[in-house]
Amino acid sequence: MTAAPPPRSPLAGWPGIGEASIARLVRLGVRRPEDFLGLIPLRYEDWTRVTPIGALQVGTTALVEGEVVEWREEPTPRRGDKQLIARLRDDSGVLVGRWIHYYPSTIAQLRRGRWRWYGEVRAHFYGGVEMVHPRLLDPRRPLPTTLTPVYPTVEGLNQGQLRRWVTRALMLIPLREWLTALSVDPEVRNALGELPPLPEALSVLHQPPPGVDPQRAEWQAARRRVALDELVAHQAALRRARLERQGQRGARVEGAAAEKAMRRLIARLPFALTGAQQRAIEEVTVDLSEHRPMYRLVVGDVGSGKTVVAAAALARAVGGGFQGAFVAPTELLALQHGVRLTEWFEGIAPVALITAATPARARKVWQERLAAGEPLVVVGTHALFEEKTPLPRLALAVVDEQHRFGVRQRALLRAKCVEWVPHLLMMSATPIPRSLAMAAFAELDLSFLDEKPPGRQPVTTTLLPMSRRRELVQRLRHWVAQGRQAYWVCPRIEGEEEASLSAAAVVYEELAEALPEGKVALLHGRMRPIERQQVMTAFARGEVAVLVATTVVEVGVDVPNAALMVVEHAERFGLAQLHQLRGRVGRGGGESFCVLVYAEPLPPLARERLSALRREHDGFRLAELDLRLRGPGEINGVRQSGLPLLRVADFVTDEGLLGPAQQLADRLWREQPEIAAELVSRWVPAAEWAPHA
Ligand code: ADP
Ligand code: MG
Numbered sequence: 263m264t265a266a267p268p269p270r271s272p273l274a275g276w277p278g279i280g281e282a283s284i285a286r287l288v289r290l291g292v293r294r295p296e297d298f299l300g301l302i303p304l305r306y307e308d309w310t311r312v313t314p315i316g317a318l319q320v321g322t323t324a325l326v327e328g329e330v331v332e333w334r335e336e337p338t339p340r341r342g343d344k345q346l347i348a349r350l351r352d353d354s355g356v357l358v359g360r361w362i363h364y365y366p367s368t369i370a371q372l373r374r375g376r377w378r379w380y381g382e383v384r385a386h387f388y389g390g391v392e393m394v395h396p397r398l399l400d401p402r403r404p405l406p407t408t409l410t411p412v413y414p415t416v417e418g419l420n421q422g423q424l425r426r427w428v429t430r431a432l433m434l435i436p437l438r439e440w441l442t443a444l445s446v447d448p449e450v451r452n453a454l455g456e457l458p459p460l461p462e463a464l465s466v467l468h469q470p471p472p473g474v475d476p477q478r479a480e481w482q483a484a485r486r487r488v489a490l491d492e493l494v495a496h497q498a499a500l501r502r503a504r505l506e507r508q509g510q511r512g513a514r515v516e517g518a519a520a521e522k523a524m525r526r527l528i529a530r531l532p533f534a535l536t537g538a539q540q541r542a543i544e545e546v547t548v549d550l551s552e553h554r555p556m557y558r559l560v561v562g563d564v565g566s567g568k569t570v571v572a573a574a575a576l577a578r579a580v581g582g583g584f585q586g587a588f589v590a591p592t593e594l595l596a597l598q599h600g601v602r603l604t605e606w607f608e609g610i611a612p613v614a615l616i617t618a619a620t621p622a623r624a625r626k627v628w629q630e631r632l633a634a635g636e637p638l639v640v641v642g643t644h645a646l647f648e649e650k651t652p653l654p655r656l657a658l659a660v661v662d663e664q665h666r667f668g669v670r671q672r673a674l675l676r677a678k679c680v681e682w683v684p685h686l687l688m689m690s691a692t693p694i695p696r697s698l699a700m701a702a703f704a705e706l707d708l709s710f711l712d713e714k715p716p717g718r719q720p721v722t723t724t725l726l727p728m729s730r731r732r733e734l735v736q737r738l739r740h741w742v743a744q745g746r747q748a749y750w751v752c753p754r755i756e757g758e759e760e761a762s763l764s765a766a767a768v769v770y771e772e773l774a775e776a777l778p779e780g781k782v783a784l785l786h787g788r789m790r791p792i793e794r795q796q797v798m799t800a801f802a803r804g805e806v807a808v809l810v811a812t813t814v815v816e817v818g819v820d821v822p823n824a825a826l827m828v829v830e831h832a833e834r835f836g837l838a839q840l841h842q843l844r845g846r847v848g849r850g851g852g853e854s855f856c857v858l859v860y861a862e863p864l865p866p867l868a869r870e871r872l873s874a875l876r877r878e879h880d881g882f883r884l885a886e887l888d889l890r891l892r893g894p895g896e897i898n899g900v901r902q903s904g905l906p907l908l909r910v911a912d913f914v915t916d917e918g919l920l921g922p923a924q925q926l927a928d929r930l931w932r933e934q935p936e937i938a939a940e941l942v943s944r945w946v947p948a949a950e951w952a953p954h955a
Pocket of ligand 1: 533534535536539562563564565566567568569570715716820849
């Protein structure tokens with residue numbers, strides 16, 4: 263037998279695109295010709311006109327043309343290195359070019375004589391003007407009539423290639439203006455303002471006339487027009503996902519037994535439900551009793567009590583004679599949910615905790631009971647869906663931290679039972695503001711937990727420079743001597759697990775030395791699940807006083823006696839993530855503390871983020887700030903917010919387009935469905951068509 267050939271890339275056969283470029287383009291988010299359209303230039307270079315050397319102004323960027331009259335290598339004044347110096351002459355003057363890094367080929371090229379140089383004009387050390395590393399352009403080619411875009415790129419893809427491919431995409435893809443042809447309400451028209459037709463907008467972005475740049479209103483209108491296309495496509499896809507679910511059948515959960523099980527669980531909780539929890543539980547109750555499957559997202563700040571809503575829904579399902587699953591993104595969280603639910607479900611239904619740490623024998627027994635259709639609650643990680651275990655009576659799946667739950671898991675979930683499609687209840691990872699959530703998750707029903715359980719004190723938050731870290735270790739010693747517990751979270755090191763781990767190991771050793779024997783423990787992602795479980799249990803029991811951890815503690819961990827959170831290199835974390843970490847403390851009564859240790863010098867944006875955290879304790883407001891306080895091109899905030907990633911549009915910058923996009927998507931499906939479908943296939947990658955279908 264031969265293996266099936268890998269699917270052919272829609273870019274195969276394009277001039278200059280081979281296997282290697284296909285892989286590199288994927289890293290840029292380009293898989294299909296259409297994706298080139300959404301590659302927005304970072305900036306532009308003006309190669310449209312030649313400036314006489316005599317007229318060059320220091321501080322500007324210019325294109326000049328002349329003869330190379332001299333080139334030589336000379337030692338640099340400061341280092342032992344050499345530099346390459348060349349002089350370019352035209353009728354009006356002489357310009358010095360200087361290369362600090364160069365190849366022998368650069369010298370060979372310069373010998374050719376006539377050149378165009380493009381670069382920033384600087385005052386030369388000895389008087390006159392110079393360009394450092396000017397770009398060498400061929401003087402035999404006609405001058406372009408439009409600006410030359412500079413695209414974001416990855417190693418191995420050069421600007422020339424990207425420009426050629428984008429130009430080709432613009433030529434090959436038939437672009438129709440649909441907006442002007444559509445009957446649009448005057449309010450929507452007003453909200454949109456003046457927008458150029460789509461083909462024109464794309465050409466302003468990719469091939470702007472001289473003088474247009476991202477600061478100009480003309481360019482911004484063009485970007486907005488393209489952003490609108492993407493947002494409408496996104497909305498149209500979500501609407502279609504909703505429609506496609508219309509025919510699905512769920513398991514109807516109703517009756518006195520279901521109600522009784524839920525009441526029993528709620529009565530057992532050591533606290534009264536908040537109003538918001540009650541509302542959410544009512545909404546879920548209604549959904550579960552429908553013949554259509556539920557697709558609901560619970561949006562709530564850290565500590566707002568989402569787990570209770572999940573537990574109530576699960577109690578209802580098992581009470582009604584079905585099975586329920588609770589899946590978490592990490593072993594640690596699954597473990598914790600498992601322990602808590604086992605307590606809450608005592609006498610209501612058995613709780614099967616299946617994690618990597620579950621011994622094979624116990625796992626087998628649970629799997630047999632599940633396969634037999636026994637009504638019980640199963641708690642595990644997403645791996646639960648990968649397993650062969652059938653869950654023939656699964657009526658409800660609760661998914662904690664929805665943004666890590668992919669299309670693939672959804673498909674596996676549906677494959678678990680044949681008779682119906684399980685109800686899906688998801689918990690948001692971060693509190694997304696209401697209007698944003700309604701647009702971004704238009705295919706879901708939403709419940710907002712916008713009320714904190716009573717008696718919560720805000721966590722006192724302080725910033726501390728790294729230079730004062732020793733004082734902090736002293737404070738920690740006193741803290742522990744008083745029988746209190748703390749978390750110490752180590753720096754996030756992007757993409758380098760080894761480095762994160764070694765940083766944590768160093769901190770661990772340092773603290774272990776400063777504190778009494780056995781009081782400090784280390785927790786990291788490379789540990790075996792069973793070891794992690796042991797450490798967590800020891801911490802929860804109070805045997806361990808200080809938990810030194812990589813960011814694995816980030817989500818959902820709940821140990822009320824731990825009232826101090828130290829985050830090292832806090833400047834490397836996003837606001838939302840820091841808020842999540844801080845949410846680990848302040849769960850018991852009494853005052854609690856969060857110390858954000860930062861390295862100096864602290865960049866202004868990072869300072870603003872950290873200070874926001876000191877003043878602000880509301881997760882919804884912080885989430886919004888996090889999205890606003892991003893640097894250009896920084897998508898960390900978006901990724902952690904759980905919002906869908908868009909290519910051109912931005913949920914915050916383009917907030918004003920969200921309302922119109924929703925209406926336009928509606929109207930398109932009704933009046934011009936072929937255009938709606940075209941937009942969806944152009945802007946929404948196939949795998950994400952039906953995000954929660
Ligand atoms: P999150 O929304 O972050 O998942 P959890 O469900 O973990 O929050 O709840 C945080 C803490 O608040 C838990 O210790 C939980 O038992 C407690 N809690 C939940 N609801 C209430 C309530 N209505 N009153 C008091 N405490 C509550
Ligand atoms: Mg939680």
